[in-house]
Amino acid sequence: MPLLDIRNLSVSIPTLDGDVHAVRAVSLEIERGEIHGVIGESGCGKTMTGMAVLGLAPKGARIVADRFHFDGEDLRERAAHLRGRRIGMIAQDPAAALNPVLSIARQMDDVIRAHRDLPHRNRRAEAIELLAATGLPDPERVLRSYPHQLSGGMQQRVVIAQALATGADFLIADEPTTALDVSVGAQVLALLRKLVTERGLTVLMITHDMDVIAEACDRATVLYAGRSVETGPVGAVLQSPGHPYTRALLAALPDAAPLGARLAAIEGSIPPPRSVIAGCAFASRCPQALQECAVTPPPERNRAAHRWLCHLPEDAA
Amino acid sequence: MELLRYILRRTFLSAFVLVGVTFLVFVVAQVVPSDPAALYAGPRPTAEQIEKARQELNLDAPLPARFATFAGAMASADFGISYKSRRLIAEDLRAYLPATLELAIFSTGLALLIGIPFGVIAAARQGGWADRLCSFGSIAAVAMPTFFLAMILQLIFAQWLGILPLSGRLSREIAISAPLPMVTGFNLIDALIAGRLEAFGDALTHLILPALTLASYPAGVAMRLTRSAMIEILERRHIVAARALGLSEPRILFGHALPNAMGPALTVIGLSFAYALTGAVLIEIIFAWPGLGRYVSEAILAKDFPVIAAVTMVVTICYVVMNLLIDITQALVDPRVALS
Amino acid sequence: MKKLVQRLGWPGTVALIIILVFVLVALLAPWIAPYPLQGAGGPNVAAKLSPPSADYWLGTDHLGRDILSRIVYGTRVSLTNGMLIVAFSLLIGLPIGLAAGYFGGWIDEALMRGTDVFLAFPALLLAVLMAAALGPGFLNSVIAVAVTWWPWYARLARAEVLVLRGQPYVEAAQLSGVSHWRIILRHILPATGRPLTVQAALDVGPALLTAAALSFLGLGVLPPTADWGQMVDAGRKFFPARWWYSAMPGLTIFAIALAFSVLGDALRDRKGGTGRASA
Numbered sequence: 005m006p007l008l009d010i011r012n013l014s015v016s017i018p019t020l021d022g023d024v025h026a027v028r029a030v031s032l033e034i035e036r037g038e039i040h041g042v043i044g045e046s047g048c049g050k051t052m053t054g055m056a057v058l059g060l061a062p063k064g065a066r067i068v069a070d071r072f073h074f075d076g077e078d079l080r081e082r083a084a085h086l087r088g089r090r091i092g093m094i095a096q097d098p099a100a101a102l103n104p105v106l107s108i109a110r111q112m113d114d115v116i117r118a119h120r121d122l123p124h125r126n127r128r129a130e131a132i133e134l135l136a137a138t139g140l141p142d143p144e145r146v147l148r149s150y151p152h153q154l155s156g157g158m159q160q161r162v163v164i165a166q167a168l169a170t171g172a173d174f175l176i177a178d179e180p181t182t183a184l185d186v187s188v189g190a191q192v193l194a195l196l197r198k199l200v201t202e203r204g205l206t207v208l209m210i211t212h213d214m215d216v217i218a219e220a221c222d223r224a225t226v227l228y229a230g231r232s233v234e235t236g237p238v239g240a241v242l243q244s245p246g247h248p249y250t251r252a253l254l255a256a257l258p259d260a261a262p263l264g265a266r267l268a269a270i271e272g273s274i275p276p277p278r279s280v281i282a283g284c285a286f287a288s289r290c291p292q293a294l295q296e297c298a299v300t301p302p303p304e305r306n307r308a309a310h311r312w313l314c315h316l317p318e319d320a321a
Numbered sequence: 322m323e324l325l326r327y328i329l330r331r332t333f334l335s336a337f338v339l340v341g342v343t344f345l346v347f348v349v350a351q352v353v354p355s356d357p358a359a360l361y362a363g364p365r366p367t368a369e370q371i372e373k374a375r376q377e378l379n380l381d382a383p384l385p386a387r388f389a390t391f392a393g394a395m396a397s398a399d400f401g402i403s404y405k406s407r408r409l410i411a412e413d414l415r416a417y418l419p420a421t422l423e424l425a426i427f428s429t430g431l432a433l434l435i436g437i438p439f440g441v442i443a444a445a446r447q448g449g450w451a452d453r454l455c456s457f458g459s460i461a462a463v464a465m466p467t468f469f470l471a472m473i474l475q476l477i478f479a480q481w482l483g484i485l486p487l488s489g490r491l492s493r494e495i496a497i498s499a500p501l502p503m504v505t506g507f508n509l510i511d512a513l514i515a516g517r518l519e520a521f522g523d524a525l526t527h528l529i530l531p532a533l534t535l536a537s538y539p540a541g542v543a544m545r546l547t548r549s550a551m552i553e554i555l556e557r558r559h560i561v562a563a564r565a566l567g568l569s570e571p572r573i574l575f576g577h578a579l580p581n582a583m584g585p586a587l588t589v590i591g592l593s594f595a596y597a598l599t600g601a602v603l604i605e606i607i608f609a610w611p612g613l614g615r616y617v618s619e620a621i622l623a624k625d626f627p628v629i630a631a632v633t634m635v636v637t638i639c640y641v642v643m644n645l646l647i648d649i650t651q652a653l654v655d656p657r658v659a660l661s
Numbered sequence: 662m663k664k665l666v667q668r669l670g671w672p673g674t675v676a677l678i679i680i681l682v683f684v685l686v687a688l689l690a691p692w693i694a695p696y697p698l699q700g701a702g703g704p705n706v707a708a709k710l711s712p713p714s715a716d717y718w719l720g721t722d723h724l725g726r727d728i729l730s731r732i733v734y735g736t737r738v739s740l741t742n743g744m745l746i747v748a749f750s751l752l753i754g755l756p757i758g759l760a761a762g763y764f765g766g767w768i769d770e771a772l773m774r775g776t777d778v779f780l781a782f783p784a785l786l787l788a789v790l791m792a793a794a795l796g797p798g799f800l801n802s803v804i805a806v807a808v809t810w811w812p813w814y815a816r817l818a819r820a821e822v823l824v825l826r827g828q829p830y831v832e833a834a835q836l837s838g839v840s841h842w843r844i845i846l847r848h849i850l851p852a853t854g855r856p857l858t859v860q861a862a863l864d865v866g867p868a869l870l871t872a873a874a875l876s877f878l879g880l881g882v883l884p885p886t887a888d889w890g891q892m893v894d895a896g897r898k899f900f901p902a903r904w905w906y907s908a909m910p911g912l913t914i915f916a917i918a919l920a921f922s923v924l925g926d927a928l929r930d931r932k933g934g935t936g937r938a939s940a
Contacts, residue, residue, distance in 0.1 A: 058565055088567015095565075100558035105580045114576065115566045163562070170567050334777070341778030349794045460926060464918035466870060468877050469893055469911035476901045599785040603874055607897070618878055621793045633790045637782050 007174060007206050008034040008057065011071040014230075015049070015056050018064060024277045026052040026065075028230035028285075032208075034223075039200055039207040041217040041238070043253070044227035047274060050210045053227075054176045057208070058093060059083025074174070089119065092172030096179040098159035102151040108162055109147040115169040134165040139195055157188035164195065168203070178210045193220040214257055218242060226250050229274050229285035236310030246305060246312030249286045284315065292316060328649050335645045340392075342637050346630050347391050351384075361404045400631035405623040410631045413616060418635065419506025420490060421605070421612035425597035427509075427528050428535035432593040436540035437586060440547025441574050447552055455544060462541030467600050471534045471607040478530060485530050488609040492523050531608040535600045539593030546585040554581045583654055591647040598636050673927025679920040687736040700730030702885025710903050720905035722895065728909050734887040735910065738799070739917070742881075743869030745803045746810055747861045754811035755857065758818025759845060763826060773819070776812040784809040785874060792880035799882040802875045806868060814857060821853040863928070866921020873914050889914050 015027040027049040034040040042050045055061050056072075057079060072079045074086055083091075095101035103111055112131040116122065122130065128147075135143035138161040151159055160180060167175050177196065181189030197220060199205055209221055217224045217238055225235040226247060234247040245251045252270045272289035275281055284290070287297035294315050302313040362374040375381060379390065394401060400410035436459075443455035479487035486492065490508060495501070501511045501520055509528070512521035554560065555578055563573050598613075605614030613632050620628035666674050686693055694700040695718070705725035713720045719728040761772040779787070791805035825831060825848070834844050873890035875881050882888045889910040896906030 060561060060564060087565055093562065093565035095558055095562050097558065101562040103559045103563070103577050103581070105583070106577065114563075114568055114572060118566070118568050118572070166562075166566055334774075337774065338777055338781045341775070342781050345778060345782075346790065349790055456926075460922045461915075461919060464866070464870070464915060464922040466873055466877075466890075466893070466911060466914045466918070468874065468890075469907070469915065472893075472897065472900055472907055472911070476904065480901050595783045599783040602785060602789060603877065617789065621789065621878060621880065624793070626793070629790055629793050633782070633786055636786055640783050641781050 005076070006033040007036045007075055008032060008208065009071055009073045010053075010057075011069060013053065013056065013067070013069040013072055015052050015061055016066045017062055018066070022278050023066075025230055025279075026277065027056065028281070030225075030227065030230065030232045031235075032225055032232060033235075034206060034208060036206050037200065037204060038222040039196065039209055039220055041209045041211060041221035041224040042227060043211055043214065043217055043224060045212060045274065047277065048227040049230035050212075050227050051178055054093070054178055054208065054210055057083065057176060058087050058091060060087070088170050088172070090172050090174055092167035092170050092175045094160075094163055094167055094175055094177040094180045097183040098156060098163045099151065099183070101163050102159055104151055106150075107147070108149050108151070108154075112147065112162075112166060112169060115166050119169070119171055131165075131169070134168050135162065137168065137199075138162075138165045139191075140165075155188075156184050157191060160184060160188075160192050161195070164192075164199070168199070173204065174206045174208070176208045176210070179212070180209070181216060182211075182213075189216075190219070196220060214242070214253060226253070229281065230277075231285055231313075233286070233314075234310075234312035236307075236312075240307070240310040244307075244310075246307070246310065246318070247286075247314055248290045248292055248316070250312070252289075252291075284313070324652055327652050331645055331648050335641050339638065339641055342641070343392050343395050343634070344388070346633055347388050350391075350626060350630055395634055400634070401627045403620070403625055403628050405620070405625040405628075410628055413628075414613070414631065414635060416506070417611060417613045417616045420508075420610060421598065421601050421614060422639075423507045423509065424528065424531055424535065424601060424605075424610065424612060425594055428532035428597045429539070429590060429593045431532050431536040432539035432543055433586065433589060435536060436543025436589065437547050437579070439540075440544040441551055441579060443544065443548045444551030444555060445570070445574055452548075455548070459541035459544040462537045462544075465537060467534060467538065468603045468607060470537055471531070471604045474530050474534055475607070486527050488607070490524070490527050490611055491520070492527075495520050495523055531604055531610055534604050534608075535597045536593070538600070539589060539596050542592060543586070543589040546589055547582060550582040550585045551578055554578045557581075584651060587647050587651050587654070591644050594643050595640050598639060669924070669927040672923050676920040676923035676927065679916065680924065683736055683740065683917055683920075686733055687740045690733050690737055694727075694730035694733040696727040696730040699726035700734035700887060702726075702887065710899060710906070712903075713905055719909045720903070722892070722906050723899065728892075728905060731887040731892060732889065732910055732913050735889045735892065735913075738882055738886060738888045739869045739873065739914075740865070742799070742803060742872040743865040746806045746868040746872060747864050749803060749807035750810035750814055751857065751861055752811075753807070754814030755818050755853075757811075758815035759822055759849060759853065761815065762819035762822025763841070763845060763849060765826075769819075772815070776815050779809065779812045782809065785871065788871065788875060789878065789880065792875055792878075797880050797883060799886075802872055802881045805875065805880070806871050809871075810864075810868065814861070817857055817860060818853050821856060822849055825849055825852055859928070863921060863925040866918045866925070870914065870918045 010030060010032040013027055013030045013032075014025065016023040016025050018024075030049060030053050032040070032042070032053070042053065044050050052061065056065075056067055057074070059079070061067060067080060069080075074082070074091065077086065079086070102108075109128075109131065112134070113124075113127055116127045116130055120127075120130075131147060132143040135146055140146050140158060140161050146154065146158065146162065151162075154162065160183075180196070181192055184192060193216065196207060196209075200207060209216065211217065221238050223236065224238050224241050225232050226241070226249065227233070228247075228249050234241060234245065234250050236246075241250065242254065245254060249270075256270060270289060275285055275288070283296065283298045283300050284293075284302045287293045290297065297315050300315075302315045304311055304313055305318050306312070307318070358371045358374040358378060358380055361378060362370040366374070379387065382390070398411055400414065402409055403413070439455045439458070443452040446452045475487055478485040490496075491501070499520075501508060501517070502515055504511050504514050508524035509521060512518075512524055551574075560573060560578055563577050568577070601610070601612055601614035602617055603614065604610070605612050606618050609615070613636065617629055617632040620626075620632070665677070669677065690700065691697045696705070699705050703726070705721065705727070707725060708717065708721050709723055709725035711717055711721045711725070717727050717729070719732070721727055722731065757772050757776065761769040782790075787809045788805045791808050792802055795801035795805060831844060831848050834848060839847075872881065873888075873893075876888045876890035877894045879891075879894065881891055884891070892910035893907045893914075896903070896908075896910070900907050
């Protein structure tokens with residue numbers, strides 16, 4: 005049984021101008037001990053999916069799903085309870101995720117204290133140990149610091165240490181490297197890999213960057229316009245993508261194009277979030293679109309554990 | 322460096338403002354339609370007495386010279402003598418200023434203690450009934466005439482319930498038969514110094530009603546400022562992150578969000594202190610509180626202008642210094658202030 | 662009406678209606694007051710200090726005058742007081758703010774530092790000082806409060822002008838040699854005037870509250886003219902036994918100040934765009 009099991013999740017937010025469909029139909033199966041990448045352009049619903057799992061969707065949002073389970077517990081009822089106990093979050097911008105006016109010691113201590121009943125001295129030792137586990141060189145000094153006195157990479161390590169301090173075994177990492185330098189980002193990804201093997205964690209990695217998928221993930225799910233359109237082991241998805249959108253994404257990578265050639269940008273734009281989509285959401289932009297693509301929902305096709313939704317026959321891929 | 326420059330600049334501006342304030346008070350004193358010499362000379366003065374008073378008060382000297390004398394006297398805290406009582410104003414102030422300061426400081430604390438938590442609650446329940454109730458309460462507190470609120474509180478707590486004294490600063494038994502030795506002039510502190518708990522309690526119960534009256538307006542303002550600051554802060558990422566880390570809601574509100582709202586809180590301290598100082602003019606009469614407010618309102622009736630000018634000067638100085646301190650604190654807490 | 666509710670919300674609309682009713686009462690005082698003569702100050706000693714009754718809905722004062730009639734007449738004093746304070750303040754503050762913002766440089770510096778001096782005083786105290794110097798009386802109390810009030814408008818006007826001064830049409834006018842006077846009158850004043858007038862209209866509430874405080878201290882209009890603040894003060898001698906004497910005018914001041922406050926809140930909400938548009 006997968007640790008996180010989501011089938012046909014939709015999140016819609018009612019406004020005066022009609023419902024905003026932030027997530028339309030996302031299915032996600034994440035096994036214990038893997039890093040599962042969720043990739044898509046901004047506005048594809050990847051962050052909202054993460055927020056829904058954390059129970060932090062905006063007030064008034066309507067969450068509907070055929071199945072929305074974490075380790076057998078229904079997230080619609082248990083998300084608030086699981087959050088911070090078993091499910092943790094690593095935010096995009098560590099500078100924004102840390103409270104600017106509180107010391108790191110205070111912020112670490114608050115998290116540890118919220119989860120375990122320990123005397124102050126032990127909590128401090130625990131904080132030092134966790135900071136060291138994230139590879140921070142001088143934990144004692146870091147504890148005395150305020151966020152603005154740390155570099156971006158150090159801040160992100162503190163954020164990861166906080167997530168570990170909750171005791172969570174499932175982490176949602178929302179673009180954990182976007183705000184960092186490329187080399188620092190790579191170090192953070194390596195750290196996450198290491199923590200997954202050493203501590204038996206499971207990570208849901210939200211990103212818009214194929215490199216991150218290739219570098220750090222075991223399996224990946226591609227999201228487009230609030231729908232999961234393709235999922236499978238990273239090797240299969242990257243080397244023989246099934247969905248035309250995934251192929252377009254890969255073609256848009258800098259190293260996919262010959263040196264000096266223009267990047268293949270995807271023509272057109274994603275459907276507006278308030279619209280109702282009858283067929284395949286990518287139909288209007290798809291170079292290989294058939295007539296039925298805009299009208300009927302695409303069927304699922306698969307090669308072993310690699311699955312995608314498309315009208316095109318499998319060999320066209 | 323930026324910080325030091327900012328502090329120096331603000332201090333200089335405050336000093337400049339105080340000179341301007343002195344000048345303004347002097348100018349206003351010149352337009353008094355009644356003749357100060359006639360007042361000074363006592364009841365039914367003869368022409369000779371008035372002339373003598375005129376010389377004593379140096380009223381015939383040219384204006385610039387008189388301003389110089391006036392400013393010099395103000396700078397050395399020599400406020401002259403009251404036309405009416407002929408007592409040294411500086412001496413009166415020494416007795417009255419602590420009484421008013423005690424009231425002002427106490428009510429400022431009360432305003433923060435009431436306003437900030439309610440502002441936090443309103444922000445946490447934005448749009449809910451608790452928010453609406455708090456918001457309406459703050460509007461009502463701001464619109465309430467202070468002098469009227471004073472009377473209502475007296476009616477409820479002193480007349481009907483009888484749990485708090487109607488007026489005064491100390492009970493008669495203590496004030497007359499066993500007066501407190503005056504060390505600081507603050508009754509609460511003097512009572513503690515003398516080790517007399519019963520006097521401390523007595524002084525405290527006398528403080529509550531006037532302080533509550535003065536606190537209502539700034540508490541309303543504090544509530545609104547805190548609410549709007551908190552609403553903005555609660556949407557920040559680090560609050561979402563704190564939730565995701567499983568911190569309890571009270572801990573997030575008061576431990577993580579509120580410390581980010583210290584800026585508005587400091588503003589409120591200045592505001593309520595100023596309000597308490599001036600509001601004292603209105604409510605010290607009602608509560609028979611022997612402070613600057615009652616002093617000045619008696620002077621108003623007697624047209625005792627030097628007293629009015631002196632009180633205006635002293636209170637304005639307190640106010641300017643307070644604002645200076647708050648600006649500097651704010652710059653120390655948040656260095657961005659100094660840069661703008 | 663529906664549009665109004667949409668713009669202001671229910672509380673704002675009710676507040677606006679209350680203010681309009683007060684204006685109407687002020688205009689029609691002699692026809693509305695049950696005892697116009699007493700409202701204007703005529704004594705009625707036979708009925709002194711009677712509690713609220715069918716004859717005297719809100720009771721009578723120490724000279725037997727009907728409190729309701731006194732309050733109705735007092736509306737005239739309070740509203741004109743508030744409006745005159747704001748008008749005087751605009752008259753002083755607007756030109757100073759315009760000049761400071763438009764000309765900039767040392768003119769700006771000099772004018773704004775001068776303004777700072779006035780702002781350095783706790784407002785009520787400066788008003789008390791002025792009123793004490795000028796002596797009691799209606800116009801004097803208006804001047805006394807206006808002296809503490811105008812710096813805010815000077816600051817507001819200056820801030821508005823600073824935004825406008827950079828506008829292309831103003832710069833174009835300057836380049837084509839239009840006189841400063843014409844630019845200020847034609848381009849700057851109309852654009853600054855609007856937001857300032859709205860602010861000023863809302864300030865009538867706080868202004869009359871301050872004026873009431875002055876008259877409570879005996880620095881307002883002279884008897885026998887009816888004035889709310891003065892009535893609260895006069896009733897204090899008979900409080901709480903004859904509570905209605907102070908309470909009725911006190912509640913009236915509270916009601917009108919509250920109406921202005923709620924209306925201001927409603928307008929601010931809409932302007933800031935933080936209405937309850939989203940769920």
